[in-house]
Amino acid sequence: MDSYSILAVETSTVACSVALIVKGKMYQRYERLPQKHALRLLEMVDEVLSEAEIKGSEIDVLAYGEGPGAFTGVRIATGVVQGLALGWDKPVIGVSSLEAMAERVLSNMLSSNKASHLVEIPWCALMDARMKEVYIQSGSFNIKTREWKVSDVCLISPEEAKKQFESLEPSCIGLGDIWAEYPSLTQLFSTWFDTLPSAMAVAQLVQRMDLESESTYQSLALPVYLRNHVADTIQERKDNQLKKQGG
Numbered sequence: 001m002d003s004y005s006i007l008a009v010e011t012s013t014v015a016c017s018v019a020l021i022v023k024g025k026m027y028q029r030y031e032r033l034p035q036k037h038a039l040r041l042l043e044m045v046d047e048v049l050s051e052a053e054i055k056g057s058e059i060d061v062l063a064y065g066e067g068p069g070a071f072t073g074v075r076i077a078t079g080v081v082q083g084l085a086l087g088w089d090k091p092v093i094g095v096s097s098l099e100a101m102a103e104r105v106l107s108n109m110l111s112s113n114k115a116s117h118l119v120e121i122p123w124c125a126l127m128d129a130r131m132k133e134v135y136i137q138s139g140s141f142n143i144k145t146r147e148w149k150v151s152d153v154c155l156i157s158p159e160e161a162k163k164q165f166e167s168l169e170p171s172c173i174g175l176g177d178i179w180a181e182y183p184s185l186t187q188l189f190s191t192w193f194d195t196l197p198s199a200m201a202v203a204q205l206v207q208r209m210d211l212e213s214e215s216t217y218q219s220l221a222l223p224v225y226l227r228n229h230v231a232d233t234i235q236e237r238k239d240n241q242l243k244k245q246g247g
Contacts, residue, residue: 012069066094
């Protein structure tokens with residue numbers, strides 16, 4: 001809804017971004033900052049607020065890319081948003097980082113009139129999850145009705161991903177950050193877009209939600225990991241090192 005001011009952050013990949021939508025105008029910062037998100041994110045927040053000449057307390061909604069994605073990056077986004085929400089007493093909304101990738105691509109397609117001949121755009125988003133797995137989520141966007149459909153996010157092997165592609169429509173576009181690691185998967189789509197999620201895409205997705213409904217909001221900003229084992233303990237690292245050394 002255009003009447004709501006939305007501040008969004010996204011740090012689930014190497015990209016670090018902040019976006020602000022207020023009174024129909026958009027302000028954003030987007031930089032590729034591997035392992036430096038924590039140093040730059042709050043600076044970006046201050047920059048877009050200053051550019052829009054608005055105080056944080058005047059924001060209506062805080063949004064964030066909830067993951068999945070890099071463990072540390074997702075933690076940074078949720079931690080910063082939760083801190084701002086408590087300080088400003090504002091509600092929060094989490095958005096799938098894979099959906100944000102799809103929104104970014106579709107928004108560019110629509111603004112450039114590359115989809116003017118279409119009624120519905122089916123999409124499939126893929127993100128490299130490391131450890132020989134990928135995050136996958138699919139959906140569609142109806143240009144006329146503005147209806148946005150989306151599946152649950154899954155963590156699967158590349159081989160399982162290929163099987164899932166068989167159920168997708170032939171016109172389905174592929175998008176994500178897996179080209180360097182899994183080029184054979186990208187080649188299964190007739191159209192592929194290399195992309196990363198952005199805070200602006202997060203904000204635009206929230207803008208289409210029913211912000212009048214209290215059920216839309218979360219009580220806490222929570223990360224989405226999908227992988228149960230997200231980090232080794234110190235002892236586990238030692239054990240793994242011994243195994244490698246044959247000890």
